[in-house]
Amino acid sequence: MNIEFAPDDWGLYVHIPFCRARCTYCDFNTVTHMGEDQHRQYLGAVAREWQSAKLPTGRLISVFFGGGTPSLVHPSLIAGFLGAVRDRIGPIEDVEITLESNPGTLDPNRLDAFRQAGVNRLSVGAQAMQEDHLKALNRIHGVEDIYSAVEFARQAKFSNLNLDAIYGLPNQTLNQWQETLSKLIELGPEHFSLYHLQVEEGTSMAIGVAQGGLHLPQEDIVADMADLALTMLNAAGYEPYEISNWARSGHESLHNQLYWTMNSYIGLGAGAHSFHNNRRWWNFRGVRRYMMMQGAGESTVEGEEQLSVSEQMREYMWLGLRRRAGISKDGFAIKFRRTVEDVFQVPLAKLVDLGLVVNGEHRIWLSHRGWEMANYVFRIFLDSGTG
Amino acid sequence: MKQQVIRNFSIIAHIDHGKSTLADRLIEHTGALTEREMTDQILDSMDLERERGITIKAQAVQLEYTYEGQRFELNLIDTPGHVDFTYEVSRALQACEGALLVIDAAQGVEAQTLANLYMALEHDLAIIPVINKIDLPNADPDRVMEELVEIGLDGTEAILVSAKQGIGIESVLQAVVNRVPSPQGEAQGPLRALIFDSRFDSYKGVLVYIRVIDGVLKVGDTMRFVATGKEFQVTEIGVFRPHPVAVQELGTGEVGFFAAAIKSVQDTRVGDTVTLANKPAPTPLPGYRPAQPMVFSGLYPVDSQDYGRLREALEKLQLNDAALTFEPETSVALGFGFRAGFLGLLHLDVIQERLEREYGLALITTAPNVVYQVTLIKGEVLRVDNPALMPPAGDILEISEPVVDASIITPTEYIGAVMELCQERRGTFKDLSYLDPKRAMVQYRLPLAEIMYDFFDQLKSRTRGYASFDYQLAGLEVADLVRMDILLNGEIVDALSVIVHRDRAYYRGKALAEKLRELIPRQLFEVPIQAAIGGRVVARETVRAMRKDVLAKCYGGDITRKRKLLEKQKEGKRRMKSVGNVEIPQEAFMAILRVDDPS
Numbered sequence: 001m002n003i004e005f006a007p008d009d010w011g012l013y014v015h016i017p018f019c020r021a022r023c024t025y026c027d028f029n030t031v032t033h034m035g036e037d038q039h040r041q042y043l044g045a046v047a048r049e050w051q052s053a054k055l056p057t058g059r060l061i062s063v064f065f066g067g068g069t070p071s072l073v074h075p076s077l078i079a080g081f082l083g084a085v086r087d088r089i090g091p092i093e094d095v096e097i098t099l100e101s102n103p104g105t106l107d108p109n110r111l112d113a114f115r116q117a118g119v120n121r122l123s124v125g126a127q128a129m130q131e132d133h134l135k136a137l138n139r140i141h142g143v144e145d146i147y148s149a150v151e152f153a154r155q156a157k158f159s160n161l162n163l164d165a166i167y168g169l170p171n172q173t174l175n176q177w178q179e180t181l182s183k184l185i186e187l188g189p190e191h192f193s194l195y196h197l198q199v200e201e202g203t204s205m206a207i208g209v210a211q212g213g214l215h216l217p218q219e220d221i222v223a224d225m226a227d228l229a230l231t232m233l234n235a236a237g238y239e240p241y242e243i244s245n246w247a248r249s250g251h252e253s254l255h256n257q258l259y260w261t262m263n264s265y266i267g268l269g270a271g272a273h274s275f276h277n278n279r280r281w282w283n284f285r286g287v288r289r290y291m292m293m294q295g296a297g298e299s300t301v302e303g304e305e306q307l308s309v310s311e312q313m314r315e316y317m318w319l320g321l322r323r324r325a326g327i328s329k330d331g332f333a334i335k336f337r338r339t340v341e342d343v344f345q346v347p348l349a350k351l352v353d354l355g356l357v358v359n360g361e362h363r364i365w366l367s368h369r370g371w372e373m374a375n376y377v378f379r380i381f382l383d384s385g386t387g
Numbered sequence: 388m389k390q391q392v393i394r395n396f397s398i399i400a401h402i403d404h405g406k407s408t409l410a411d412r413l414i415e416h417t418g419a420l421t422e423r424e425m426t427d428q429i430l431d432s433m434d435l436e437r438e439r440g441i442t443i444k445a446q447a448v449q450l451e452y453t454y455e456g457q458r459f460e461l462n463l464i465d466t467p468g469h470v471d472f473t474y475e476v477s478r479a480l481q482a483c484e485g486a487l488l489v490i491d492a493a494q495g496v497e498a499q500t501l502a503n504l505y506m507a508l509e510h511d512l513a514i515i516p517v518i519n520k521i522d523l524p525n526a527d528p529d530r531v532m533e534e535l536v537e538i539g540l541d542g543t544e545a546i547l548v549s550a551k552q553g554i555g556i557e558s559v560l561q562a563v564v565n566r567v568p569s570p571q572g573e574a575q576g577p578l579r580a581l582i583f584d585s586r587f588d589s590y591k592g593v594l595v596y597i598r599v600i601d602g603v604l605k606v607g608d609t610m611r612f613v614a615t616g617k618e619f620q621v622t623e624i625g626v627f628r629p630h631p632v633a634v635q636e637l638g639t640g641e642v643g644f645f646a647a648a649i650k651s652v653q654d655t656r657v658g659d660t661v662t663l664a665n666k667p668a669p670t671p672l673p674g675y676r677p678a679q680p681m682v683f684s685g686l687y688p689v690d691s692q693d694y695g696r697l698r699e700a701l702e703k704l705q706l707n708d709a710a711l712t713f714e715p716e717t718s719v720a721l722g723f724g725f726r727a728g729f730l731g732l733l734h735l736d737v738i739q740e741r742l743e744r745e746y747g748l749a750l751i752t753t754a755p756n757v758v759y760q761v762t763l764i765k766g767e768v769l770r771v772d773n774p775a776l777m778p779p780a781g782d783i784l785e786i787s788e789p790v791v792d793a794s795i796i797t798p799t800e801y802i803g804a805v806m807e808l809c810q811e812r813r814g815t816f817k818d819l820s821y822l823d824p825k826r827a828m829v830q831y832r833l834p835l836a837e838i839m840y841d842f843f844d845q846l847k848s849r850t851r852g853y854a855s856f857d858y859q860l861a862g863l864e865v866a867d868l869v870r871m872d873i874l875l876n877g878e879i880v881d882a883l884s885v886i887v888h889r890d891r892a893y894y895r896g897k898a899l900a901e902k903l904r905e906l907i908p909r910q911l912f913e914v915p916i917q918a919a920i921g922g923r924v925v926a927r928e929t930v931r932a933m934r935k936d937v938l939a940k941c942y943g944g945d946i947t948r949k950r951k952l953l954e955k956q957k958e959g960k961r962r963m964k965s966v967g968n969v970e971i972p973q974e975a976f977m978a979i980l981r982v983d984d985p986s
Contacts, residue, residue, distance in 0.1 A: 013944055028943075066943055196939040219909075223934035244939040259944055273944040280947060305947070318953075319946065354911065374937040376911060379953050379960075 007335070008058025010276070011258040014046060014081065015269030016070035017287050020104070024138045024208070025166075027200040029271035029285045030068045042269075042287065043077045045294035047084045049268045056264040056276055060089055062096045062255035065119075071101030075113030082118045096121055096254045098162075103149035104141030111156035121253070122153050123162040123193070129180040133169055138204075150187045160251055162191040167225040169197055170205070170214035177225045178232070185236045190251035193244055194229050196222065226372075241324045243374060260319045262312070262335075270300075278307045309336065310386040313343055318378035321357075326365025340364065347384040351377055390574065392457065393640040394567045395598065396512075397464045397479055399503035400489035405519040409489055409550040409559075410448075410463060414629055416556045417450040417461070446584070447482075447596055447642045448629040454564045461563055462642035464583065464598075474676055474730075478583045478658045480506060481674060482598035482642065485513035485567030487559065488540075492518045492526035492547075496534040501796055502855030504538065515562045516545035522552050537825060570600075570640030577668040578602035578610075578661065580637070585655040587706040591623060593649040597661055598642045600672060605636040609664040610647065613671040614656050618664045619647035652709045678710040680728025681789070681860075682839055683772040684735055685716060685753035685882060686742070687724030689964060689973070693748055694723045700746040701725060704738060711738060716773060720880045720966040721751055726773055729755070732839060751964055753882045754979040757836045760787040760863050775881035777870040780921050786886075787863035789835040792817070795846065796828050797854035804849040805829050812837035813866075813888060832861060836886070840980050871896055871925070873903065874917040875969045885979050896926040898982040906975040909933035914969050 018039060019030045034042075063085065065078065078099065086092055098121040099114055106124075114122070126146045128134055134142060141149075153161055163184050167177050184192070199206050199216070208214035217225070230240065238246035245256055258265050264276040271285035281304035284290055293300045307315065313336055320327035332340040341348060341359075348364070351357035356370035356377050370377050400406040450461040466479040480486065486507045490500055507514060516535050518528045532542030546562055548555035584596040597604070604610065604621065611618045625631045626643040637643045649655060656678060660671035688697050701713050712728035729735040735755055742748050758772040762784045771777050777786075793814075797805050802819070806829060809816070814831035821827050833842075838858065846854050869892055873883035883903075887895045896918030903916050907930050918926040938952060963970040 015943075194939065196937075198938075198940050220934065226935055226937075226939070243937060259946065265944055267944055273946070275944060275946070282945070282947075315946070356911075372935050372937060373911060373933065375953060375956060376936050379957050382950065382953055383957065 005061065005254075005258070005261055005263055006058060007263065007331075008056060009061045009258070010056040010058050010264035010266065011062035011064065011255050012060060012085070013255075013265055013267040013272055013274075014063065014065045014070075015068065015267065015272040016065055016073060016100075017042075017068040017270050018072050019067065019069045020072060020102075020140045021138055022204075024136070024205040025197060025199065025203055027203050028068065029287075031287050034287070036074060038287075038291075039073045039077060042291055043073065043081055045291045046268045047081055048294050049300065050081070050084055050088070053266055053268070055089070055266065058264070060085075060092065060095055062098070062253075062258060063092070064097075064255040065099045067100050069102045069105060070099050071105045071110070071114070075110055075117055078114060078119065079117030092118065096160075098123055098253065098255055100125065101149070102139075102141060103145040104139070106145075106149045106152055108152045108155060111152045111158070115156045115158060120158070121160040121162065122158045123164065123191075124149050124153070124189075125164045126180075126184060127164060127166050128169065128172075128176075129183045130176055133172065133176070136170065137166075147187070150189070160191070161189040162193055162253070163187065163189045164193045164195070166195050166197050167229065168217055168222045170209070170216055172217055172225075174221055174224055174228065178228060181229060181232045185232065190248050191253060192233060192238060192246040193256075194233075194246070195244055196226065223372075239324070240371075243322050243371070257323060260322045262316055262319065278312055280305050280307070312336070313386050314381050314384070317344065317381040321364070321366050321370075321377060321381075322374070324365065326358075326360075326363045328363055330362065343386050344381070344384060347380045351380060389638055390572070390640040391569050392459045393462070393570055394459060394485065394563050395462045395464065395483045395570060395640070395642055396485040396487060396515075396563055396567050397466050397483045398487045398489055399466060399480075399507055400519075401491070401494075401497040401499035401503075404489050404491040404494070404497075404500070405550050406489050409487070409517065409519060409548065410465065412550045412553055412556045413450060413461075413463060413560065414448060416553070416560065417452050446629075447627055447644075449626040449642065450560075451628075452560050452564070454561060459564050460641070461560070462598075464642060474678075475584070475657055476503075477506060477510070477674070478581065480510045480512060481672075482581055482583045483510070483512055484570060485515065485563065487515050487517050487563075489517045489519050490531055490535070490545075492521045492528050492531055493523045495527075495531045496538060497852055499855065501538060501853075502857060504540075505796065505855065506857070513567050514540060515559070515566055516540055516542070517548050517555075517559060518545050519548050519550055521547050521554065522549040537823075539823070572599070572639040573601040574603070574639040576601040577666050578604055578608075578663045579668045579672055580604060580661040581672050582612075582655055582657055582659045582661060584657060585652050585709070587652055588646070591646040591648075593652050593655050594644045594646055595649070595655045595661070596642075596644045597637070599637045599639055601639060601668070602663070603636050603638045604645060604661070604663075610645075610661050611664045611667060612654060612656070612659050613662060613668075614659040614675060614677065615654055617654050619649055621645050621647045651705075652707055653705075656709060678730070679860075680710060680712050680730060681757065681835060682729045682731055682735060682755045683726055683758060684729065684755040685718060685721065685724050685751075685773065686713070686727050686739070687718065687721040687751045687753075687882075687964075689749040689751055689962065691722045696746065697725065697742070697748055697750070700742050700748060701727065704741060708738075710734065718753075718775065718882045720882045721753075721964060724751075728758075728772070749962065751882070751973055751976055753976045754885060755839060756886060757789050757834075757839065759868070759886060761785075762787075774870055774884040774886045777884075777886060780869065785865050786868045787865050788868060788886075790832050790861050790864045791835050791838065791858040792861040793831050793833050793838065793856065793858040794828055795831070795854050795856050796822065796826060797850050799825055799827050801850040801854060802827050802829060805846065805854060806831075808842070808845055808849055809833060812842060832864075833858070834864075834866065835860070869920050871899075872919050873899065874915075874919060874924075875907075875971070876912075876914050876967055877917075878967050879919075880966055880971070882976055883978075892920055893925050895979075895982065896920070899979055900926040900928040902978040902982050903975055904928040904930055906978055907969070907971060910970060912968075 017030050019032050097119050099119045100123045102125050233246045240246050241252045267274040270287045270290040273282045281301050283300045284302045290300050352359050358367050398406045447464045452459045452461050464479050466476045518531050535542040546558045579601045580597040580599045586594050588594050608621045623646040625633050658675040662668045705711050710730045713725040716726040761769045761771050763782050764784045795805050809831040814833040817830040867889045868886050869889050871885050871887050872879045900916045900918045913932040914930040916928045917924045963972050
């Protein structure tokens, strides 16, 4: 699990903003009213952005189609885009190519086609294994669709499968969460992403909670849910390699980890975020605006920030510590020409003293308690000077 | 003689019954202001007061009104409307000969209506009942008239008004002329003028609001404040119409203000008598009471860097507020701050809010307390206004606390509820008398500390708002009091110490610890809360450690969003005071106020 990338390995993120319906908790950049013509037009715009993008010099190790619902678009559009990737940088057989999917959009033919197009990792948004919850969340699929999706995926020779699930849902009980976990474990995916529900401003769920119709489980129940996930997934042979992610050994998602190791990633599409050469930038969120600007050959970048050396060092810590493997002291020293102990002497000592962080010989990582109180640790690094 | 055409009156009312609107209409109707100059509710000049629907600073407006060919000078004196300011109200009423008693036509007679009425009657004022808001769809003036009869007034004399729509205003003015007596007083006698308010003006110094009882005050006179003995030369005399207008003198019966290059309102005590230095009156006007803070509280900046700004802000507020006192104090837990004295909790609230709003300060306010007189075994007598400074129990011979004589007028059906409340608050029964078959006056001696918090609210809720409440300080009485300390994580947090009665200490300690457990958020480690008296723990609660503080959500590659979330959390922490390694929110220091007594 100590996967270290080469510092110049990089990833590609493609945002597919289309959904059939908006889930009640979702505040991501998605649209529900666009049909196939617009899908085609949008992927055309993404391809144009790709053609003109300045690429990092290292090795491309991941392509990730995120959304939205990437599995909603016609497989030929995904195939077309991956063709454009090959055209520009050569074969991509060894690259991790992930497609996020909604079980309600998958059938054997489409899955074959995605696989044919080069997708080799499928992420299935299961979210819950109770019809009531799925309905309440405005998911477009039922429990049966989740079973079918996994079965179809295996038939289509997807050997790297992720299942997403959410805990802390309104009215969700610990027993229901246990049921969700055990049913998902039985499906035998290689990877799990488990998210704690965040009620985001402006979502229909936030309105429901504010008006008192939706009741979120108490803090302690949610903590029990997180503990239960850890226990059950461990027992089933999954290792937590990042705060929200578990995998069978060797199936850790490369893409997920790129974000935390400060490797470069290029984001394409409406609202997509990129990071390269210590610069973060992001595109306009509006899908039409994005397409129009791409069509007119204009830059679709809405904003950017350049990280100072101090900011880079802080991010190296609070992003890197999200991984179970923590951060590499050598990696830090090579990147910044200073030792991590020198830069973060006071906060490190405090965090070790509090039992939240383990300072090993070569690496620094979160203790079990630090894992639980990760935000506390991150806030300390965010706040600390880099004297 | 001029006195014959002067009428001095005020408007008294239950909150929201339309006092300010009526005042505005009277001003408008007598042409003191053009319509364009009218802003609603002229008499409440501070924004904060307007927002809270209360009036703190009395003001006086002179209205010119012609009736049957005769020009009259009507002085409308505004009064504050809260029990914290009872004394200020009484001084304003002393400046009048009559009062308009405003009653909402829909709501009828309410608790404050009665309290105000009785205070006005105490000053022998002519009462003119005014039934306001007759335009409301649910107005029921007939019922209100009956209620007036029940409280001893002549319902048929009531004037029906809609201040909002300008109905009945002329009748009110006529009634003021016909029913309010003209001022008495010795026009030729030595000057005696009553101070009923004062306010600081950055150009003229303090403006002193007076009602001349005897004699005359002229520009150029050297005047003397009887209470302080200080003398100043009068530079300016004026009246409000309602804008200030300069005049040469104020004669017997007149109301206005003067300026005399006075630097602080501390010199101009409400209720004091103004006389002339070269011809002083032999006796001052009766009823003067120095403004005396009753309630003390620690004020600390959340950010210790703001200490200097807090001092400046308090100094500025004090220029205009004779009742506000403060002196520096230090707390182990909170650092440098001030112990400030207030008339009551509302006064404290107003000051705190002004400090936060007008001066942009983030404050920790400790739970208010009264001032105790402590006699040590060695014979020394101390004045203790901060529980943390209460000497060790072993050194103390006795502790005395301020007590009040409270009069509560209530409909007879609530006598039981009122007495029960007074018993709960350590009251000593004094008297019960029936004013008429339906109303009784209950008199109790009560510790000031016990009426300070929510006594008035409790009284209102237990009598459905019908009881009126007034109190007078009645000196000090010995009580079996002890200091209760609060320990967080084993360390005493001095700013949380409170003085409690020994018999209630156990219960209060338990309730306070429970309240603190609710108010202190879960932290990295569990935090034991202990209430202790002289080293003996009487209650214990635990804030359990926070189990998870982790953001398990994917935002794609949007690191900026994750960072913003963490930064927002950090902001939340900044509103808390870190004591030892425990983060304590502002509300926790006021927890004792939110502890209910057993009932």
